[in-house]
Amino acid sequence: MKSLTAIFLFTILISKSLAQDIDFNTSKVSIGGYGELHYNSEKVGSQPTKSSLDFHRFVLFLGYNWTEKWSLKTEIELEHNFVRNGQGEVELEQAYINYHYADWFGFNIGVILPSIGLINEYHEPPLFFGTERPVYHNLIIPTTWFGNGASVYSNINGFDIKLTIFESLNSDKFSFSQGIRPGRMKGYFPDASRFLYSARLDYLNIPGMKIGGSISFNNAKGDSTNVNLIISEFHSKYNANNITAVFEIGNISYDSGILRQSFGYYFDFGYDINSFFNLKTKIQPFIRYSDINTATKTSSGGLNEKLFHFKEIMFGISVKPIDEIVFKLDYSERTRQSDNRKSKFINFGAGFMF
Amino acid sequence: MIKLIFLLIVFYVNIYGQSIKDAVDKSIFNCYGKDVNYISDKIILEKKLKREIEIKSEQNFFSDEIYFYKIYSNNQIIGYSILDNVYGKSMPITFIVMFDINGIILCSEIIKYREQYGGAVKNENWLIQFKGKNCESDFKVGKDVNTISGATISVNSVTKGIKKLTFLIKELISK
Numbered sequence: 001m002k003s004l005t006a007i008f009l010f011t012i013l014i015s016k017s018l019a020q021d022i023d024f025n026t027s028k029v030s031i032g033g034y035g036e037l038h039y040n041s042e043k044v045g046s047q048p049t050k051s052s053l054d055f056h057r058f059v060l061f062l063g064y065n066w067t068e069k070w071s072l073k074t075e076i077e078l079e080h081n082f083v084r085n086g087q088g089e090v091e092l093e094q095a096y097i098n099y100h101y102a103d104w105f106g107f108n109i110g111v112i113l114p115s116i117g118l119i120n121e122y123h124e125p126p127l128f129f130g131t132e133r134p135v136y137h138n139l140i141i142p143t144t145w146f147g148n149g150a151s152v153y154s155n156i157n158g159f160d161i162k163l164t165i166f167e168s169l170n171s172d173k174f175s176f177s178q179g180i181r182p183g184r185m186k187g188y189f190p191d192a193s194r195f196l197y198s199a200r201l202d203y204l205n206i207p208g209m210k211i212g213g214s215i216s217f218n219n220a221k222g223d224s225t226n227v228n229l230i231i232s233e234f235h236s237k238y239n240a241n242n243i244t245a246v247f248e249i250g251n252i253s254y255d256s257g258i259l260r261q262s263f264g265y266y267f268d269f270g271y272d273i274n275s276f277f278n279l280k281t282k283i284q285p286f287i288r289y290s291d292i293n294t295a296t297k298t299s300s301g302g303l304n305e306k307l308f309h310f311k312e313i314m315f316g317i318s319v320k321p322i323d324e325i326v327f328k329l330d331y332s333e334r335t336r337q338s339d340n341r342k343s344k345f346i347n348f349g350a351g352f353m354f
Numbered sequence: 355m356i357k358l359i360f361l362l363i364v365f366y367v368n369i370y371g372q373s374i375k376d377a378v379d380k381s382i383f384n385c386y387g388k389d390v391n392y393i394s395d396k397i398i399l400e401k402k403l404k405r406e407i408e409i410k411s412e413q414n415f416f417s418d419e420i421y422f423y424k425i426y427s428n429n430q431i432i433g434y435s436i437l438d439n440v441y442g443k444s445m446p447i448t449f450i451v452m453f454d455i456n457g458i459i460l461c462s463e464i465i466k467y468r469e470q471y472g473g474a475v476k477n478e479n480w481l482i483q484f485k486g487k488n489c490e491s492d493f494k495v496g497k498d499v500n501t502i503s504g505a506t507i508s509v510n511s512v513t514k515g516i517k518k519l520t521f522l523i524k525e526l527i528s529k
Contacts, residue, residue, distance in 0.1 A: 024416070024417075024439045024446045024448055025445065025446060025468065028444065030441075030443065030444035032443065032444075063443070063444040065444060065445055068445070068468055071444065071445070073444075098470060100468060100469060100470055103467060103473055103476075106470050108470070118503070118504075121471075121504075122503075122504055122506075126506075127506060153470055155473050158474075158477060160473075160474075202504075204474040204477060204502070204504075205477060205479060206479070207477075207479045207480060207483075207500050208500045208501070208502070208503075209503075210474075210502070210503035210504055237503040239496075239500070239501045239502070239503050240500040240501070241500070242496065242497065272496060272497070274497075275497055282496060323495065323496075323506070323510055
């Protein structure tokens with residue numbers, strides 16, 4: 001018995017030394033971040049042109065992995081460079097514990113980003129066209145949408161699945177002009193008697209392609225309203241052979257309150273022309289078409305359903321001397337559908353990630 | 355009862371401890387065929403050579419050590435493989451690149467991916483793009499190597515990591 005035990009112990013020791021020998025993980029702090037400076041010029045209808053220079057976002061990412069499986073991810077953001085009297089914002093955009101057992105199972109808990117749409121989780125400036133994020137990701141999917149919650153995820157055979165339980169929206173804040181955007185609680189004492197439930201599925205096994213969608217349910221509540229809503233969206237991105245093409249479409253249906261439906265979509269097509277000139281710098285002209293209506297259906301009907309409906313065409317260019325730095329220039333024209341009022345925007349930006 | 359617990363511990367530690375080794379075996383046999391055998395060696399990189407390769411590949415080595423495999427079939431060398439790591443956003447990505455005797459890539463595989471985002475670099479369809487490349491090939495992401503939406507950091511990191519090993523294998527073969 002003793003010798004048997006000794007053999008077992010010896011085996012354990014050998015196994016342990018093997019394990020250490022070929023386990024590459026070490027506890028480590030990681031730092032990252034991104035930022036973007038924007039020049040925005042807009043001319044709405046016949047009003048005089050307004051322009052501003054805005055360091056829109058500066059974000060610091062700080063991560064720490066205790067072990068191969070347990071890690072922490074945090075992101076702190078300063079918006080508009082300065083905070084005073086409700087202008088500018090400091091946000092704890094992410095702060096979660098990640099347990100990554102294996103590719104087929106992991107979970108997050110803390111301040112997280114719900115996995116809805118292409119940009120909410122991947123919002124660094126070099127990753128999307130246009131100086132500002134697509135207007136779809138402002139008004140239909142209210143990016144950056146962050147708050148308290150937990151998620152479990154799995155990646156099996158190219159299918160990426162994520163289930164999220166997340167803080168509820170405040171339905172009192174929903175508006176014709178911005179949909180659910182003002183209802184985000186941003187982790188600030190959200191109502192814990194109810195949650196938003198979200199499921200997302202992506203397929204990644206086609207080279208250069210990401211295709212998927214999500215569906216989310218929330219019984220949103222405020223002091224005076226209580227609205228059941230369903231957010232459904234489809235997203236796809238192709239990024240290969242010098243082509244970048246994006247299509248996203250989203251719908252929010254509400255069972256009560258002033259809003260009954262918000263709907264929008266956009267597509268991007270860009271081509272990297274550096275291959276023609278054999279340059280190291282990536283030069284990507286692009287075109288974007290968006291159709292957005294935050295008040296597609298309303299309880300009152302009539303003009304409101306047209307007043308917030310606009311179509312927008314954008315032409316622009318992204319120049320990336322290296323993948324982590326981008327300079328952007330774009331021009332867009334937005335036409336309000338109720339009266340054909342045109343708004344024109346010229347934006348220039350410089351962004352980075354590290 | 356104690357014996358059973360010991361057995362369970364041994365079983366667990368073995369599974370855990372050898373998962374990288376098992377994955378390496380699987381990759382080598384998949385690439386070169388079931389009948390091969392190999393000799394593995396942990397190599398400490400010489401400082402000057404390491405720096406030269408880091409400059410050429412625009413990426414630092416994960417550490418001073420890599421694992422080097424000589425692949426034999428019927429007692430003849432038929433290829434070489436290198437097991438190395440690169441950093442993803444914050445965790446190491448362990449990968450192996452398998453070469454023929456001239457340093458041309460036959461196969462590459464991700465042995466272990468440790469993060470929730472960017473795991474699509476494990477995709478065979480993406481990794482197959484490196485087949486046929488060597489130290490003189492272009493590895494520009496977006497042009498020579500397709501990018502993956504949602505895996506930008508991993509794609510850049512692994513691509514540079516593979517490029518780096520094409521320079522290293524050239525040196526190891528010539529020695």
